Amino acid sequence: MTGATATSSSGALGAWMRLLRISNAPTAVTGVMVGAVAGAGLVPKPATIALCAAGSVLLYTGGMVMNDYFDQPIDRVERPGRPIVSGQVHESAALLFGMSLLTGGVLALLVASAPALPWTLLLVSSILAYNLLHRSALAGPALMACCRALVPVIAAIACAPEGRPNWMALGYFALPLALQTLAISIAARHEVASHAPASLPRMAIASAMAGVAALAPLGALAMREVPPMSARCVPLYLVAIAFAGWLLLRGLRAMSQAGRAPKGVMSWIAAIAAIDTASLALLDAEPLVWIAAAATLLTLALQRRVAGS
Secondary structure, three states: OOHHHHHHHHHHHHHHHHHHOHHHOHHHHHHHHHHHHHHHOOOOOHHHHHHHHHHHHHHHHHHHHHHHHHOHHHHHHHOOOOOOOOOOOOHHHHHHHHHHHHHHHHHHHHHHOOOOHHHHHHHHHHHHHHHHHOOOOOHHHHHHHHHHHHHHHHHHHHHOHHHOOOHHHHHHHHHHHHHHHHHHHHHHOOOOOOOOOOOHHHHHHHHHHHHHHHHOOHHHHHOOOOOOOOOOHHHHHHHHHHHHHHHHHHHHHHHOOOOOHHHHHHHHHHHHHHHHHHHHHHOOOHHHHHHHHHHHHHHHHHHOOOOOO
């Protein structure tokens, strides 16, 4: 392979990775693990959780591809460097690939759990609706929050006996995830206008929402919906939630500076995985805590190479 060919191949691969926003995909996996444990009340079977994780990642990346496909008219003006509008990825190839990923995600989740199929179809519908309406100040954030919250719900149904999860316990983890996603959507509204920092009132609201969402799962412990943490998981929870707080503060600082909004948004997205790590510690699922911690670090490492916003 010549140097020119190698460079071209590397550039093409990078374009596809940016189209998929692959750096954020591990956050879908951590959401699956939290939902599975919260809803089922036990550490799920590896095969089931692997299928749910694979299906969720396929749906997430497929949604990202479709987002760029539908955003072409806007990207030509605001983000001409995006893979499709810059000509690095052909739009018909992106459409075929995106729909294939969505189809693969549905099939993987169907194999994991037939009772979860209606929820899976709701998730796919929400993904497509978001891609069509995400410019709406109301519909966009609401649909994205719905997409995020449905991931742990589907995993909980798949892993719970007879497809009947503990809805009350699950709510303490799925609803804060929706709130966290709303906070990110509010913070990200200005990121294209990189010449100016975020407005103070908007960031104050988003930061308050993010802080509440990070600590809200403790309500499950306070209301005795989950058993107390073991002595081994308490320090894991404290480290994970502290790290999530640091990521949120780092993101807030970046978004308060002109030109660094995308960096801040990515930091808040990585915080989702850190909060999920804390949630798994709160649920006393120590084996999965370490996997979620690795997913958090993987998200941060990938974000250094592939922009996730």
